[in-house]
Amino acid sequence: MSELALSPNQETFVLNLGPQHPATHGVLRVKLVMDGEYIVSAEPVLGYIHRMHEKMGENRTWAQFMPNTGRLDYLGALSYNHGYVKAVERAAGIEVPERAEYIRVITVELNRIASHLLWFGAFVLDLGGFTPLLYAFDDREMILDLLESVTGARLTFCYFRFGGVYNDIDDDFVTGTREFIKRLRKRLPDYHNLVTKNIIMIKRLKDVGVISAEMCRKYGATGPVARGSGIDYDVRRSEPYSVYPEFDFDIPVYHEGDSMARYMVRMDEIEQSMRIVEQALDRLPDGPVKAEKVPKIIKPAPGDYYSVVEAARGTFGVRLVSDGTNTPYRLKLRSPTFSNLSLFGEAARGMLLADALALMGSLDLVIPEIDR
């Protein structure tokens, strides 16, 4: 941090970053007060693509809200499908067949890999490296093809149903997924050789944008942001749901808290997700993919319910208030990047503008999910 940035009586100017700027990855505006190249204060301005999903939820039945969940985080939409069906299943007491839970885990983890791959490409692009983006998109394309074959969608998934999934997976999907994992295992070392060990990359990320564990806690940060600051917290492990307890996988945690740590967490998570998918494919049980006795019209008992899942960016929570009718009385969506971005103002103070953009990239922002 420079002397200039710390002394408030120097001459400053306001710089507008966004709302249309490639580095903000969507329609986000940041109002920066600058002292030369240093940031005196940074204030994110939100709401450019706010669509009031929560009000929409109050005006349609429980099942009709499903497509909305795929439009919050368009890079990891299946986790949001999962979060919502899990909350409603809890409220209405719906049991899910084992095969359906396995398919959910397989598809969600594939989606997580796809999300991290896109983040990897876009993040390195932010830092000025163009080539890795093409590699990442090449691999991600295979996942999208696989997911398209079972869900019918490539981005805005609406695949899960209360009590199961919409469509069973077939042998082609299983062999395709195994082949993909084999391929990505070979490609990941290339990624690390090309990017992770690159000296420019290290200089840009190491010890830059340090976020302390205490700051994470005060702002409610979760996901790779918290795990890059040494917080061993992952909903899949801390608050086990679905069939995750049956799989053997690690939660990558790095203690440095800098942009590099958040980068490493996501790269390691790709490997762990592949482990989960492999184990799930090996043990995939037979049986139905949808519970038989799910009522056509769902009317959860009056009361409030809360449920969380681990999305690609952190904890996605759904709070439901039911008044016993066929529409939600209140539906709150707790999105992870909303909280993760809220610490940006404090974390970016005193940083160089270029470093702050690296920090912002390492937070993995998806704006529709912040604005909802």
Place this chain on the structure above:
Amino acid sequence: MEELVARLEEIAASVSRADYDAKGYHLDVTVAPDDVEKAALVLDEAGYTLEAITGVDWLGEAARKAEAEAKAAYAAAKKAAEEAGEEPPEMEPVDTSGLKDEMEIVYDYTSYSHLFRVMVRCRVDRDNPELPSIHQVFPGADWHEKETHDFFGIVFTGNPDLSPFLLPEDADYHPLRKDFSA
């Protein structure tokens, strides 16, 4: 955990255990609006993190409750009269005009280190929804309070800036109020 529950019991109007599998949280804490900051301080000291703040508009709930109670009382009176062989009494209209509507504010807390979810809630008068901000305790609460103000018009006194946050900058409406329609 027990220590935390005991400390919350000191400041809360009521503390009850919830069935986690059915509800998704372990502790249901109801506080007076003025005590939300005290509850936040206790949870902060215990190493908790604030996951979200939100509201619920209970427009008409008091009237519905009063009507349901009056109906139940009337049904009981009618049954008693019929059993005694008397003429059943006329049901008197319920006067709900003096009943106050309320809004609820919900704080979801959780811990990184152990699984024990604490939900803190409080109710404010719907005509004058005001309660203290907790952004001094949890800076992350700032944005959640702004959002809740946008959606419900609940005023968090002490919050530095409650101008529209997610809504357009000239918005003078609160879309999640039950009497709002576009």
